[in-house]
Amino acid sequence: MTQQPRNGRAPSVKDVAAAAGVSLGTVSNVLNRPAVVSSTTRERVERAMADLGFVRNESARQLRAGTSRALAYVMLDGGNPFFHDVAEGIETAAEDADLSLFVCNSSGRSEREAKHLDRLLQQRVQGILITPVDPDAAHLADIAQRGVPFVMVDRFSRAGGHCSVAVDDVLGGRIAVEHLIDRGHRRVAFVGGPESIGQVRERLQGARAVWAEFGMPEEDLIHLPTEALTVNEGRSAGERLAGLPSRRRPTAAFCANDLLALGLLQHAVTAGLRVPDDLAIVGFDDIDFAAAAAVPLTSVRQPRQELGRTAARLVLDEATNPAHVHEQATFVPALVARASTGTVRR
Amino acid sequence: MTQQPRNGRAPSVKDVAAAAGVSLGTVSNVLNRPAVVSSTTRERVERAMADLGFVRNESARQLRAGTSRALAYVMLDGGNPFFHDVAEGIETAAEDADLSLFVCNSSGRSEREAKHLDRLLQQRVQGILITPVDPDAAHLADIAQRGVPFVMVDRFSRAGGHCSVAVDDVLGGRIAVEHLIDRGHRRVAFVGGPESIGQVRERLQGARAVWAEFGMPEEDLIHLPTEALTVNEGRSAGERLAGLPSRRRPTAAFCANDLLALGLLQHAVTAGLRVPDDLAIVGFDDIDFAAAAAVPLTSVRQPRQELGRTAARLVLDEATNPAHVHEQATFVPALVARASTGTVRR
DNA sequence: CATGACGCTTGAAACATTTCAATCCCACCC
DNA sequence: GGGTGGGATTGAAATGTTTCAAGCGTCATG
Numbered sequence: 001m002t003q004q005p006r007n008g009r010a011p012s013v014k015d016v017a018a019a020a021g022v023s024l025g026t027v028s029n030v031l032n033r034p035a036v037v038s039s040t041t042r043e044r045v046e047r048a049m050a051d052l053g054f055v056r057n058e059s060a061r062q063l064r065a066g067t068s069r070a071l072a073y074v075m076l077d078g079g080n081p082f083f084h085d086v087a088e089g090i091e092t093a094a095e096d097a098d099l100s101l102f103v104c105n106s107s108g109r110s111e112r113e114a115k116h117l118d119r120l121l122q123q124r125v126q127g128i129l130i131t132p133v134d135p136d137a138a139h140l141a142d143i144a145q146r147g148v149p150f151v152m153v154d155r156f157s158r159a160g161g162h163c164s165v166a167v168d169d170v171l172g173g174r175i176a177v178e179h180l181i182d183r184g185h186r187r188v189a190f191v192g193g194p195e196s197i198g199q200v201r202e203r204l205q206g207a208r209a210v211w212a213e214f215g216m217p218e219e220d221l222i223h224l225p226t227e228a229l230t231v232n233e234g235r236s237a238g239e240r241l242a243g244l245p246s247r248r249r250p251t252a253a254f255c256a257n258d259l260l261a262l263g264l265l266q267h268a269v270t271a272g273l274r275v276p277d278d279l280a281i282v283g284f285d286d287i288d289f290a291a292a293a294a295v296p297l298t299s300v301r302q303p304r305q306e307l308g309r310t311a312a313r314l315v316l317d318e319a320t321n322p323a324h325v326h327e328q329a330t331f332v333p334a335l336v337a338r339a340s341t342g343t344v345r346r
Numbered sequence: 347m348t349q350q351p352r353n354g355r356a357p358s359v360k361d362v363a364a365a366a367g368v369s370l371g372t373v374s375n376v377l378n379r380p381a382v383v384s385s386t387t388r389e390r391v392e393r394a395m396a397d398l399g400f401v402r403n404e405s406a407r408q409l410r411a412g413t414s415r416a417l418a419y420v421m422l423d424g425g426n427p428f429f430h431d432v433a434e435g436i437e438t439a440a441e442d443a444d445l446s447l448f449v450c451n452s453s454g455r456s457e458r459e460a461k462h463l464d465r466l467l468q469q470r471v472q473g474i475l476i477t478p479v480d481p482d483a484a485h486l487a488d489i490a491q492r493g494v495p496f497v498m499v500d501r502f503s504r505a506g507g508h509c510s511v512a513v514d515d516v517l518g519g520r521i522a523v524e525h526l527i528d529r530g531h532r533r534v535a536f537v538g539g540p541e542s543i544g545q546v547r548e549r550l551q552g553a554r555a556v557w558a559e560f561g562m563p564e565e566d567l568i569h570l571p572t573e574a575l576t577v578n579e580g581r582s583a584g585e586r587l588a589g590l591p592s593r594r595r596p597t598a599a600f601c602a603n604d605l606l607a608l609g610l611l612q613h614a615v616t617a618g619l620r621v622p623d624d625l626a627i628v629g630f631d632d633i634d635f636a637a638a639a640a641v642p643l644t645s646v647r648q649p650r651q652e653l654g655r656t657a658a659r660l661v662l663d664e665a666t667n668p669a670h671v672h673e674q675a676t677f678v679p680a681l682v683a684r685a686s687t688g689t690v691r692r
Numbered sequence: 693c694a695t696g697a698c699g700c701t702t703g704a705a706a707c708a709t710t711t712c713a714a715t716c717c718c719a720c721c722c
Numbered sequence: 723g724g725g726t727g728g729g730a731t732t733g734a735a736a737t738g739t740t741t742c743a744a745g746c747g748t749c750a751t752g
Contacts, residue, residue: 009412010470010492012708023732028710038730053492058468059414060708062405063737066355078430079634088424091451100465103449105437119446122404124356146356146399231638262638269640270685288425292577292608294615294640339616358738369702374740384700406738409707 011052020048031056062124070100071315072120073153073308074113076131078105080229080259081287082304083131086153089308090129097316099126106133108228114139121148127315129153129308135198149318151311154302155198156328163314165307165329169199172300172333173206176254176282177221179298179335181214184345185252185280191237191264192256193225200229200256203284207254222250229256234263241279242271251345252280258290261297265340269294280341296338303331357398366394377402408470416446417661418466419499419654420459420476424451426575426605427633428650429477432499435654436475443662445472452479460485467494473661475499475654481544495664497657500648501544502674509660511653511675515545518646518679519552522600522628523567525644525681527560530691531598531626537583537610538602539571546575546602549630553600568596575602580609587625588617597626597691604629604636607643611686615640626687642684649677 013031017024022041029037030045037045048054062068071094075083087103094101102120106113110133117139120128127149132140135157144150144162152164180188190207192200204223211221224240226233234255241253241264255261261283265275273279275295283290286301310329318324359377363370368387375383376391383391394400408414417440421429433449440447448466452459456479463485466474473495478486481503490496490508498510526534536553538546550569557567570586572579580601587599587610601607607629611621619625621641629636632647656675664670 009707013710014708024709025711025732025734026730029731032710036730041730055464055467057409057470057708058465059405059408059470060737061710063403063409063708063739064710066737068405078434079427081425081427084424084430088451100448100469102446105434118401119404121401123446124403124405231634262635266638266640266642288577289608289635292612294612296612355737359740360738370739371702371704371741372700375701378740382700387700403738406707407740409709409738410740412707 010057011054012057013054015052016045016048016054019052020045066124067126068100068124069098070102070123070125071127071129071312072102072104072116072123072125074104074106074116074120074128074130074132076106076133076154077108077229079107080257080285081289082257082285082302085287085304086131086308086311089305089310090312091308092305093309093312093316097312108133110134110137113137117143121146126319127151129311129315131155149315151315151318153307153311161326163311163318163326163328165311165314165331167302167307167331167333169202169333170206170209172284172302173203173208173254174210175206175333175335176203176284176300177207177210178214179337179341180252180254180280180282181210181216183252183276183280183341183343185250186216187220187222187248187250187252189222189224189237189241189250189253190256191224191226191234191241191253191260192229194227195225197229203254203256220250222248224253226256226260229259231259231263231266234260234265235267236263238264238267238271242267242273251278252276252282252341254282254284256284258283258285258287258297258299261299261340262289262293265293265295265297276340276342280343280345282341286336291336291338293340295340298338298341299336300333301336302333307331356403357400358403359400361398362391362394362400365398366391412470413472414446414470415444416448416469416471417473417475417658418448418450418462418469418471420450420452420462420466420474420478422452422477422479422500423454426603426631427635428603428631428648431633431650432477432654432657435651435656436658437654438651439655439658439662443658454479456480456483459483463489467492472665473497475657475661477501495661497661497664499653499657507672509657509664509672509674511657511660511677513648513653513677513679515548515679516552516555518630518648519549519554519600520556521552521679521681522549522630522646523553523556524560525683525687526598526600526626526628527556527562529598529622529626529687529689531596532562533566533568533594533596533598535568535570535583535587535596535599536602537570537572537580537587537599537606538575540573541571543575549600549602568594570599572602572606575605577605577609577612580606580611581613582609584610584613584617588613597624598622598628598687599625600628600630602630604631604633604643604645607645607686608635608639611639611641611643622686622688626689626691628687632682637682637684639686641686644684644687645682646679647682648679653677 104116283299286299290297359373450462629645632645636643
């Protein structure tokens, strides 16, 4: 690339046209419909582009086209690898469609989420994927009403009016607790909160349902509430658990996500408990760090990448297919049994 | 917001102007210089904007302005929380400057990196922050030559010609190994590779330097090479370590990053080794999961968020200050001692 | 009553691209 | 030699915003 000395602004199609001695319409044809241009002209234009170091101006394209060539994913918690894997699935699909992906992070803060959405609206992104702080927030309804393609990831809203993608959390709760019952546990803790989070509610609901079905006394499924789904909260739940009188103390814990489970595991090991013999632990999400823990964690796997890919597929369908109908894609979670629930309790 | 029925395209300043009975120049003034507009007109225009659900078209602004209101960070490995924290630091700074941030992930693949850079160039981002696959790659020099503000994060290139931000990795290596010597270890493994990665080379170099300074025999600092800086590779290094004849077997390991350390820790625990009594472990980066491990990991902390903030500051300076001079910001790493090196060995 | 000043508003130009109808030119046929 | 068809190229229009010089009207001052 024989680059011209830069004299301020970047070269435009007009400059390329002048350098190649053709009209700017022809340059545009080379870019967008190379077949209609004669090969000699095409080569001349291509050489000029290389010489000048021409790069298409995306904003001008966008302005003309009326929409950008980008999708966006607003994730709930950048510190949780789960969302990262979802984002990776989305990115794969975006790349296949030759679209860019904006990855934003609301960090669980509603006002940051709103700010991101506002920016994305200004960018005229083709579609928005979001794991929202609150699925029923007004600014979400606003987006949908504007007609911007919009998919909710890993959450549902009562309202509807858009696609969503998630796993069956009630089933996930059932699977986890059934596994523990199966392993011989008769007193189990559910660690997780706040209940304002749909996931927490549903996983607990599934846990209670299967507990009842097996005819276990209600009071032997103990709910240890947390203020967030973090490692720290998992640790503190561990302390509360250790503080229970021994005949009330559970022999196993089902945590609403893997971060909690890792925190709980850490507390248990520090306190000298053997996992799984003194305390068995099941997490949720099956993030890579669950398998990497000192005692590999049993976890309820969500198909993280596929969640992302499907969400991207749906938003693209909404963006391009006039006959699009909203869809609620539900995936089936699966138990991945590892050492943290490894032994059968007599 | 009393929204009009949508009839196709989004409302523009022109529509707002018509609705408010003013010229489009006035609408623009309300948006950009509200002080020069009389309050009655301003209110009328604001009402019209709200009624119509007007949203500024960012691509038109960009086209006019010649540059976008965005920065970009191309990270090396989205699966490593370290880069996530760096990104968070960048985002903070971007938000303060009222800029958007594109977060891209090259996943360690050079061609993906090149593709991302190409797209970002088309977007006319104000500046690019990158942790590159190869600091000396041609496409990086190309960016710098184009005059796009550009900062290298956590890497250096021989070439120079741009800002960079990193910690002193040689010093980091020294600190880690000195700590182990201090704890009484006389046979230590360095786990990490490939040596094509600058970080690995320098951390090893620091380790060797301090080892020699303490007068320890060279052959007692054993290099266990890995193919990547991942949990899996850490585990497999653990196997090789366990396979060493016992009088050659190290009592401590310094891992080139925390992912390796977590993998090694897992292997050790699974194999029934006590950490730190049978094997002490030091990691590098101090990601959150290091503190959250079953045996909390001693690690060499990098100021991750500050790395990001500083990088963003530099790129913004380059973008806005004509007197900008390139700067190589170096941070000092610090040891965070935790249980994984908790005891003194006699 | 004329002049100037001041506050507010206006309208045109510019940004880089894409599209499309119009034009050009050439070869070929009658 | 005139006409026709068609491939290649052209130039103008349109996209939505910002800026800025110019215009307008009102008010105060001389």
